[in-house]
Each structure stands twice: as structure tokens, then as C-alpha cells.
Amino acid sequence: MNWHQHPDLINQLAAEYALGTLRGLARQRFETMMHKRPDVMHTSIAWQTRLSPLLETLPEVSPHESTWLKISSRLWQRVEAEKAPWWRRLLAPPLAALVLGLMMGAVLPSLWQARNDPEKLTQLPESYVGVLATQTGKPGLIVSSLRQGITVDIKQLAAVSIADGNTLYLWTVDKAGKLSPVGPVPNKKFSSVQLPEPAEKVFFSAVELAVSIEPVGLKPASPSQPFVYRGLCGKLWRTPAT
Amino acid sequence: MSRIALGDRDALRSLYDCVGGKLLAVALRVLHNRDMAEDVLQEVFITIWNQAARHHTELAQPLAWLCVITRNRSIDMLRKNRPEVSLNWHDADGEEHSHDAPDERETPLESLLSSEAGTHLYDCLNALDGAQKQALFLAYFEGLTHSELSARMKRPLGTIKAWVRRSLMRLKVCLDTEA
Numbered sequence: 564m565n566w567h568q569h570p571d572l573i574n575q576l577a578a579e580y581a582l583g584t585l586r587g588l589a590r591q592r593f594e595t596m597m598h599k600r601p602d603v604m605h606t607s608i609a610w611q612t613r614l615s616p617l618l619e620t621l622p623e624v625s626p627h628e629s630t631w632l633k634i635s636s637r638l639w640q641r642v643e644a645e646k647a648p649w650w651r652r653l654l655a656p657p658l659a660a661l662v663l664g665l666m667m668g669a670v671l672p673s674l675w676q677a678r679n680d681p682e683k684l685t686q687l688p689e690s691y692v693g694v695l696a697t698q699t700g701k702p703g704l705i706v707s708s709l710r711q712g713i714t715v716d717i718k719q720l721a722a723v724s725i726a727d728g729n730t731l732y733l734w735t736v737d738k739a740g741k742l743s744p745v746g747p748v749p750n751k752k753f754s755s756v757q758l759p760e761p762a763e764k765v766f767f768s769a770v771e772l773a774v775s776i777e778p779v780g781l782k783p784a785s786p787s788q789p790f791v792y793r794g795l796c797g798k799l800w801r802t803p804a805t
Numbered sequence: 806m807s808r809i810a811l812g813d814r815d816a817l818r819s820l821y822d823c824v825g826g827k828l829l830a831v832a833l834r835v836l837h838n839r840d841m842a843e844d845v846l847q848e849v850f851i852t853i854w855n856q857a858a859r860h861h862t863e864l865a866q867p868l869a870w871l872c873v874i875t876r877n878r879s880i881d882m883l884r885k886n887r888p889e890v891s892l893n894w895h896d897a898d899g900e901e902h903s904h905d906a907p908d909e910r911e912t913p914l915e916s917l918l919s920s921e922a923g924t925h926l927y928d929c930l931n932a933l934d935g936a937q938k939q940a941l942f943l944a945y946f947e948g949l950t951h952s953e954l955s956a957r958m959k960r961p962l963g964t965i966k967a968w969v970r971r972s973l974m975r976l977k978v979c980l981d982t983e984a
Contacts, residue, residue, distance in 0.1 A: 578973040583876050584944050584951055586884075590877070611869035613980050616926045617945060618872045623826030624833055630843045631821060634850045639814065 567596050573606050581610035691762055693772035695794035697721050703792040706733070706772055708762040710800060715762070717754050723791045725750050725776055732777040734786065735769035735796065744782060748774060769796040806867050809857040817854055824868060825850075828875045835879035835948040845878045852878075880948035929979035937972040940965060 566572040576593050579585040585593055597603045693706035705718040715733075725731065733745040733756075745765060748756060758765050766772075773793040775786035808816035828849060832842035852874060930938055940958060943949045951969065955962040 574977075575970060575973075578977070579969070581873060582941065582944050582969070582973065583880055583948055584969060586880075586950060608869065610977075611873050613926070613977065614945065615869040615872060618827070618831055621827070621830040621834055624829045624842075626821075626825050626829050626846055627843055630846055631818070631825075634821070634847050635814075635818075637847070637851060638817075638854055 567600065567603060570602075570606075573603055577603070577606040577610045580607060581614050689798075689800035691766040691769075691796060692799055693769075693794055693796045695772055695774065695792035697723070697792060698789070704774060704794075706796075708758070708766065710763050710798075712762050713758045713760070715756050715758060717748055717756065719750070719752050719754075722752075723750065723776070728779055729776050730779045731774050731791070732783065732786070734773045734775065734790075735766060736771035736773055737768040738770045742773075742785060743769075744784070747777070747779070766796060766798075772796045806857050809853065817850065820853070821850060824871060827868070828871055831872050831875045832879045834946050835876060836883055841882055842879070845875060845882055848878050849875050876945075876948070883948050926980065929976050932979060933972050933975060936960075937968045940968050941972050941976075944969065 566576065576585060576589075580590065580593050593603075593607075597607050689710035691706075691708045691710060693704075694702070695704040695706065697703035701721055703719070703721045703723075705720065706715060707717075708715040723731070731748040731750050733748045735743045735745060737743070746756060746759070748754065771793065772795075773786075773790040775790050776788050777783050777786070806820075809820065825846060829842055829846050832845040832849075833839065836842050836845065849871065853871070930941070933941070936958065940954050943954055943957060949957060951962060951965050954960075954969070955965045958965065960968075
């Protein structure tokens with residue numbers, strides 16, 4: 564039975580959710596539906612509001628000072644003991660981004676091969692392809708360029724919001740973790756940017772690509788904010804680069 | 806909440822200063838353990854930061870939402886850490902022991918009685934049968950499941966579920982009609 568089609572059942576579940584007796588998968592399903600359906604959310608809020616005077620009677624308890632420090636540390640890595648620059652810690656890619664990159668690295672060549680005559684496999688354009696994930700590990704950006712080209716094509720799979728006066732900014736990361744600025748990137752679904760040098764020179768040492776948000780017009784030496792996209796930089800050719 | 810959704814760290818700190826003590830009290834009420842309650846408070850503020858954008862336009866009363874999140878996280882932690890000890894047991898000498906039911910004088914019912922803001926809710930709660938009212942309070946403040954309520958109150962599970970459902974609906978009718 565689709566409970567969410569029945570207002571009476573929605574009401575009952577919202578009541579049990581507010582009371583705390585809705586547990587496990589049932590609670591997860593209810594929360595998911597709550598965020599999809601305004602009427603479910605409305606019913607849920609109404610129940611929370613009905614019962615909230617019970618909580619208002621509880622005397623406040625001051626949290627330990629260390630609790631806020633732990634929260635801010637977990638959210639923003641503000642640990643004074645950390646000596647490395649903050650972007651160093653970001654270089655270890657999250658598992659999701661790694662898996663995504665590996666999967667795309669495995670799938671993309673197969674797709675290309677499937678679309679081409681086997682005899683032409685060796686004639687595939689040699690390219691750099693970066694598959695970048697968002698901060699939450701979702702597919703975010705595909706960056707590609709011919710190996711000897713000077714144009715980078717960028718397909719944005721997940722948009723990010725950028726304040727006026729700022730732009731996306733592309734970086735390469737070599738295997739030692741060193742960051743090098745590439746240049747600004749438009750914040751739109753599909754764009755092309757010109758490289759100052761051939762891709763082979765810009766991306767040759769890159770094992771990862773990353774994108775931060777920077778003020779327009781500046782050429783930063785290091786990112787001023789955490790990366791909004793990050794992922795592996797693949798080299799799509801059969802023979803090792805020389 | 807709107808400012809937090811835009812990534813304003815100072816706004817999160819302001820919210821923490823404003824409601825942290827209240828939310829810690831909610832967690833403490835369920836968990837009865839200060840360290841665990843502080844851990845829950847951490848988790849709640851991480852959630853607020855990560856989900857504010859999802860909620861700030863939806864909630865007229867963010868405090869109610871925050872209290873629900875805090876209670877749910879507390880209950881989850883309680884589930885994870887609660888030892889599986891039966892309510893009644895015999896020790897090595899054959900002596901019978903049992904966990905005491907919480908002292909009802911310490912429930913927020915008494916606080917409600919003297920609370921101007923809670924009077925209406927109190928009246929509606931007071932109209933419920935004593936055992937049914939107790940079931941609601943145990944679920945709400947102690948984080949007990951239907952099964953645990955059944956064991957604690959020595960009533961069949963089906964009866965407890967019916968009590969809870971019926972009590973909530975009676976509460977709604979009372980609150981909505983008299984509001």
C-alpha cells in the first residue's frame with residue numbers, strides 16, 4: 564500500500580515521527596517522502612509544533628566549550644595543530660570521487676571502442692579526460708582535451724552557486740600533491756576554454772584536476788577556498804607518453 | 806537558517822549559542838549521559854550545516870525541527886549503546902532485581918503544569934487515560950520503542966500500539982478544536 568496516498572496514514576506516521584516511535588527504515592522512508600512532498604512536510608511540522616511545548620519546559624544545559632570546537636573542526640578543519648596548508652588535506656580524494664573516477668576511466672574507453680570500428684581503435688584521439696566529483700562525491704564535471712590540443716571542453720554535470728565577482732578556477736595536482744593554476748572556467752553546462760600552452764604540457768604531470776572558486780581577474784598562487792570539484796585526470800592513449 | 810544555508814559560519818555559531826543549550830537538554834533527557842548528549846549535539850549541528858538549504862524555506866518553526874532531529878539522533882545513539890538487559894532478572898544468589906520505572910514526578914508533566922505556554926497541551930494530555938499518557942511520555946522523553954513500552958508497561962505490543970495511535974489522535978482533536 565502506498566501510504567503516502569492516504570492522508571490518514573500520513574497523519575498517523577507524522578504523529579509517530581514527532582513522538583519518536585517511528586524507527587529504522589520506516590523513519591527513513593517517511594523523511595524521504597517529507598522532503599519530496601510539501602503536504603507530508605506540512606503534516607509533520609504540524610505534529611512537531613503540537614508537541615514542542617513539551618520540550619520548551621526542559622531547562623537548558625550549557626554545552627561544554629569543547630563541543631563547539633569539535634563541530635567547527637569537523638566542518639571546516641579548523642584544527643590549530645594542523646601544520647599543513649588546508650588544501651593538502653583535501654588532496655586525499657574521497658572514496659566516492661575515487662570510485663567515480665575509476666569507473667568512468669573504465670567505462671569511457673569502452674564506450675568509445677563500442678562506437679568505433681575495431682581497426683580504428685588505434686586512431687582514437689589521444690586525450691586527457693578528467694572526471695571530477697562534487698564535494699558530496701556526485702559526478703560534477705568532465706574536463707577533456709586533445710593531447711596536443713590547446714582547447715579544453717568542459718561539461719558540467721552538477722552546477723555550483725557562485726557569488727558575483729567570482730569564477731570557477733581549474734587546477735592540476737601532480738603526484739607529489741603540488742597544485743598548479745590552469746585558469747578560469749565558465750560556470751555553465753558546456754564550455755570551452757583556450758589553454759595558454761598545449762594540453763600535453765599543462766596536464767602531463769597531473770594525476771588529479773580540481774576546481775575552486777576564486778575572485779574574477781586574479782591568478783591565484785593557491786586556492787583561496789575548498790575545492791568544489793575534484794577528481795582523477797585520465798590519459799586516454801595506449802602508449803605511454805614520452 | 807537562511808544565512809546558514811548560504812554558508813554563513815557566524816550564523817551557525819549564533820544558532821548554536823541560541824539553541825545549543827535547549828537541544829543539549831533534549832538529548833540529555835533521552836540519553837541520561839552527558840558525553841553521549843554532547844556527541845549528539847555535534848551530529849545535529851553537522852546536520853544543520855549540511856541540510857539547512859533543504860529546510861530553511863520549509864520550516865516555520867526551525868526549533869521544532871531541530872528538537873525532532875536531536876531526539877531522533879539521541880534515540881539512534883540510545884539504540885546503539887543500550888545494553889540488552891531485561892527489565893527483570895535474577896542475580897547469582899537468585900535474588901530478583903528489576904529496573905525501576907522513572908519517577909513520574911521528574912517528568913516534564915510537572916513542569917508543564919506550571920508553564921503558561923504549555924497549559925493548553927497539558928489540558929489535552931491530562932484528558933488522556935493515565936497509562937496512555939504515560940506511554941506517550943515514555944516514548945517522547947525516554948525514546949522507548951513500542952516493544953520497550955510493552956515490556957516496561959507490561960501490556961501486549963498490540964495494545965501499546967493502539968494506545969499510542971489513539972492517544973495521538975485524541976490529542977490532535979483536542980488541540981485542534983480548542984486552539
